Amino acid sequence: MQEIKGRYIRVKLPDNLKSVEWRKSDSETRVQAFLKLFNKEREKNQVFVFADEGIFIANSNVKSDIRTNKAEIGDTSFETNELALFIFESSDVFLIFGENQANYVSSISITVESGVSMNLFEIWKTPPQSSSFNITKIYLKPSSSLKLLFLENTEESSLVVQKKKFFISESSDMYGGNIWRGLGKTFVSEEVYLDGDESSLRDFHLCLGEGKKKLEVNYKVFHRGKRTKSFVSSKIILKDSSEIAFLEDAEIENSALDSDSYVEGKSLILSEKAKNFLIPSMNIGVNIVKAKHSASCSRVGEKELFYLMSRGLDRETAEKLIIYGFISEILNEFPLKRFIPKLPDFPQDLLL
Numbered sequence: 001m002q003e004i005k006g007r008y009i010r011v012k013l014p015d016n017l018k019s020v021e022w023r024k025s026d027s028e029t030r031v032q033a034f035l036k037l038f039n040k041e042r043e044k045n046q047v048f049v050f051a052d053e054g055i056f057i058a059n060s061n062v063k064s065d066i067r068t069n070k071a072e073i074g075d076t077s078f079e080t081n082e083l084a085l086f087i088f089e090s091s092d093v094f095l096i097f098g099e100n101q102a103n104y105v106s107s108i109s110i111t112v113e114s115g116v117s118m119n120l121f122e123i124w125k126t127p128p129q130s131s132s133f134n135i136t137k138i139y140l141k142p143s144s145s146l147k148l149l150f151l152e153n154t155e156e157s158s159l160v161v162q163k164k165k166f167f168i169s170e171s172s173d174m175y176g177g178n179i180w181r182g183l184g185k186t187f188v189s190e191e192v193y194l195d196g197d198e199s200s201l202r203d204f205h206l207c208l209g210e211g212k213k214k215l216e217v218n219y220k221v222f223h224r225g226k227r228t229k230s231f232v233s234s235k236i237i238l239k240d241s242s243e244i245a246f247l248e249d250a251e252i253e254n255s256a257l258d259s260d261s262y263v264e265g266k267s268l269i270l271s272e273k274a275k276n277f278l279i280p281s282m283n284i285g286v287n288i289v290k291a292k293h294s295a296s297c298s299r300v301g302e303k304e305l306f307y308l309m310s311r312g313l314d315r316e317t318a319e320k321l322i323i324y325g326f327i328s329e330i331l332n333e334f335p336l337k338r339f340i341p342k343l344p345d346f347p348q349d350l351l352l
Helices: 029-038 302-309 315-331 337-342
Strands: 002-005 010-013 046-050 055-057 062-073 076-087 091-097 104-112 117-126 131-140 145-154 159-168 173-182 185-194 200-209 214-223 229-238 243-252 259-269 275-284 289-298
Touching: 010 159, 029 046, 029 091, 046 076, 062 104, 062 131, 076 091, 091 104, 091 131, 104 117, 117 131, 117 159, 131 145, 145 159, 145 185, 159 173, 173 337, 185 200, 185 229, 200 214, 200 243, 200 315, 214 229, 214 259, 229 243, 229 275, 229 315, 243 259, 243 289, 259 275, 259 315, 275 289, 302 315
Parallel strands: 046 091, 076 104, 091 117, 104 131, 117 145, 131 159, 145 173, 159 185, 173 200, 185 214, 200 229, 214 243, 229 259, 243 275, 259 289
Antiparallel strands: 002 010, 046 055, 062 076
16 A cells, blocks of 8 residues: 655555546536536536536637656556547536545646636535545646636545646736535645746635544645746635645746745634644745735634623624634635535535
């Protein structure tokens, strides 16, 4: 059994992981059921990838290829099938992982052509006692754009490993909103490369820890082009005996003159048994830049509770209101936020 050693958690991978065998499909059964969740109509510019079944559904706006690639897991690597998609028209792309198959490896690359915009919906819902490993690579060609809405909801005793890389070309931008929740164990390695001049990134993360949830996110943004900009923000809520480590790192290379980078993290701890590791960091290789980072960790404050309770609220309601404020602040920054209440299994009591 192979093992991935994170900085704070260890992930043991089962021996029976199998590579997904990709095939194109015309079946609309799962498509229609999925679109109902979002109250969306079927449109020709929609692309669906059901990784758990190894099928993808696309029209003429997308070209596809299936090729052999290497997946690295722990200290070993093995061959896997990579689904490569090339987006030539503005499109909605839906990636669905983990619902109907356990112990699989999937590899997906998406290239967004110049001047094209893509809305990407990535949904993870893992069953108990399952293991899912995915490699995703996104390439944004010059003057293209990506809006990302991500939701992970893991069942108890499930395992998810995600390796993501984003390559952003000249005058292109990425705008992301990510929600992690559930009871399983997740290890994430995410890298964003601002390769082109005046490329930009805004990425927001909401992590909800409950039960025995374990999550480690290793997030790195690399500034390489001139006048690049990045803003990365994470908010974490922990209760019960959950453990969340969120490591944010920005590297500004010597070619990234006049770049601007900010990473921040805030956590709210609701339990004595919960553990949080929130570490922003920076590595700056050039003088003419703007760069800053911040981190804070707190509990629900007694002064805030007293103020709300003096206005007639009971303690439980006052505490919930403070949590709502903490969450809504970052949800309001999400792209495609009108779809958040419609996400599968999104806890509606988190919204005011």
